[in-house]
Amino acid sequence: MSTSPQLPAVAPSVTAELVEALSPRLRKRLDAGVAKLAGRPVVRDGDTVRIAIDDDTDLELHAPGSVVTSADAVRCGCLLAPDCLHRAAAASAAPVAEDVQAAPAGAAEDARAQSSAGPAAAGEAAQPPSPPASEPRPDSPSPGQLGAARAVFEAAAAVLEAGTDGAGAVLQAELLRAAHTARLAGLPRAASAAVTVVTGVRAARSADPAYRLPDLVAALRTVLGVAHRLPGAAGAELVELRGTVRQPYTPDASLRLYGLFSEPVLTATGYAGAVTWTADAEGRLYTVSDVAPGGAGRAIGAADRTVRIGDTALTHRELSRAGLAVSGATVSPTGRLGAGAGVRAVRASGVDWRGEPLDRLWAVPVAEQVRRALGDGPHDLLFLDVTLTGTVREATGDCLLADCEGLALRLAAAHDDPALPHRQNLRLLAAARGSRLRVIARLAPGPLPRALLLAAEHPSQPGVRVDLGLDRLQRADLPASAVPPAAVPVPDEAPLHLLRRRVHHAVSGGRRVLAFPGGAAGDPARLRRTGFTTGAAVLDELHTTAADRTRDAFGRLLPADTPRFARAWLAAACYTGEVERDLCATAWGFRSGSDLDGS
Structure with a gap:
């Protein structure tokens, strides 16, 4: 079943209402109906979107503000309407909208801008009231x-x-x-x-x-x-x-900001755009975002849109290299700048990453930056001085290997969508082995020092920086003395992956993939041998609950204990996350303070 970006977003309550109204027979056919609907022509006329069911029948979705907010707004011209399959299939094929009322101006952007900080934030971002x-x-x-x-x-x-x-x-x-x-x-x-x-x-x-x-x-x-x-x-x-329904904005008087970089935002929920990061003279970070419903094309084009702060004509791409003077500023707890009527902003001069005041961001010890990113800090960005040393192959593709204060750091692509240039730029930078660059990356917690590369100094032009999700490097941009990338052997990791992959397998294949006899007979023993005794117990419980199916007096299988399996999976997922956090802290050179097993 696919989600069509051509359709307007549909509120969760609308989809639930339409599906619940289906007869049991039609519910069994719903997935097939969604797949069939995905291939039909879609035409948008103002607030109305029409889908051609066949040559004589159209289905209409009335979506003021690009959001369907009631079941009555989904109308079908077939003979079985309104109890037909088509209405529920259309709602199930459309992107999911924020529920109930429309968000205030900027609220949706606030939520999606936070999603750029990582997957957990995306699920917990501010929502409309x-x-x-x-x-x-x-x-x-x-x-x-x-x-x-x-x-x-x-x-x-x-x-x-x-x-x-x-x-x-x-x-x-x-x-x-x-x-x-x-x-x-x-x-x-x-x-x-x-x-x-x-x-x-x-x-x-x-x-x-x-x-x-x-x-x-x-x-x-x-x-x-x-x-x-x-x-x-x-x-x-x-x-x-x-949780909270929206991020409060508080007055912050006047601000003098310096552009750092811009990054594209492209979420699985159908939102796209760009976020530009800036810093003030004290090193506090602020963001300006332009995120709205759309796909990869909007994520790429948003960099050349004018920022929504005051009357400035700066684009996101220009702001990332210039500066901004803001009066009457309002700021959310996460550092997002509001765009209220009383905000005034004018263009100001920017500074190089190696000039004041931006230089102080790279002066913070790496271990302290990682501690802040793993804790309750306002962001998870790392400002690093690295020397490119080669590449290392991972399951998701090659990573750039760099030396960072003696640590063998892996720099991975921040986004895998082929429309964005992250991975292409990473491959070109790998050919600049030996180059020493300043980079901005996002911490990727794991048992090895790893981060997602967002921006870097140009490999051959001092004073120039590259937004790796928006700018495309060319081979001509590499220094004349560029050395081909060297393959680096992958070091052994802690066997926590034995538990992690079972947690992931359950999400992909469901309980049944963990219920096969002998599916992971030796994994708990291996975890115990390496000191992960709690992890072994958690894995045993996960497999036990997956395979536990009782029978009635006639030998028929009774329904599985779904809540028990969910609790066992949750314990395994939480344990894995906490141990990975602790291993990440150790890999970067400090202890996080957690005490799990003896690891």
Whole structure:
């Protein structure tokens, strides 16, 4: 089943309502109906999108503001309407919109700009406000929130049990209904994560090149974790689990900002654009974003759009190398600049990365930068001085290998979409072995020092920098003394991958792939031999719950204990994430403070 970018976004509650209205017979045919609809012609006329079902029948989606907000806005001309399959298939094929009312100006951008900081942030970004609900007690979840959390957990557990291969439109609609219920109950974090899971499942089922299994694993871990923890939460933990519907903007007087770099944003939820990072004289980072519904073309073109701050005519590409003077500025807690009516901005001069005040970003010790990125810091960017030394092959492609203060650092492509130049630029930089460059990268937690390369100094032109997701290097840009990349042997990693791959396999193939007898008989023993005793116990429990199927008095298999399997998977996913965090801290030269096993 594929998601069509030509269709307008549909609110989760609308999709859930249309699917629920189908008869059992039509529900069995829904996935086939979605696949068939994906190949039909689509025509947009203002706020109306028409799909030609056949030569005589059209299906219309009325989408003011490019969002379908009610089931009545989906109309079909076939003889079986409104109880036909076509309406539910269209909603299931369309991108998932933010639920209920439209967002205030800039709110959607705020949410998607945060998604550029990593997969976890995408599932927990600020959301548009939901209708008023009864005010919950601050020290405990309300009955409505408990019920909503239970519904989210059960729906997400059903998706996990089926895996991406088996989680068709019906299971997706159940999770979207639970997400809508959670939003109405005042649980925007759970609702947002549930929607992220659905969009990830759709991307997996349609073989979307932008799909990344680790992102879906992270989103599923978030939604199950929030729903599981909420009943026993109180105080600050409860506030965190509930989440917030939007990021508050606070006045920040006047700002003098210096451009750092721009990066494209291209999400699995159908949003695209660009985010430009800037810094003030004290080294605090601020972002200016232009993110809206769209695909790779919008992500590339957004760099040449005018920034939405005041009356300035600067584009994102120009701002990344220039400066900005802002008065009446408003800033979110994540550093995103607001674009309110009272904000004034004019172009100012920029500075080189090696000049003040930007030079101080690279003066911070690497270990301190990584500690901040792994903690609760406002961003996960790293400012590094590296020497390119070669390449190393990984399962997802070649990584650039660099020396960073004695660490063998892997620099990977920040995005794999072929429309973006990340990977091509990485291959060209690999040929500049021996070059010493300043780079900006995003930390990629793991057992080896690894980061996603975002921007770098030009390999042959001092003072020039390259936004690796927007600018395309040419072979002529390489220094005349460029040395061909050298292949570097891959060092042995901690055997945590034995558990990680089972966590990932469950998301892709569902419970059944872990239920095969003897599927991983030696993995727990290997984990115990290397000191991961808790990891071995977690893996044993995961396989036990996957294979545990009881029978009734007549020998017939009873339904599997889906919640138990989901809890076992959640324990394995959380354990893996925490150990990887600890291993990452150790790899970069410091301890994170966690104490898992003896590792």
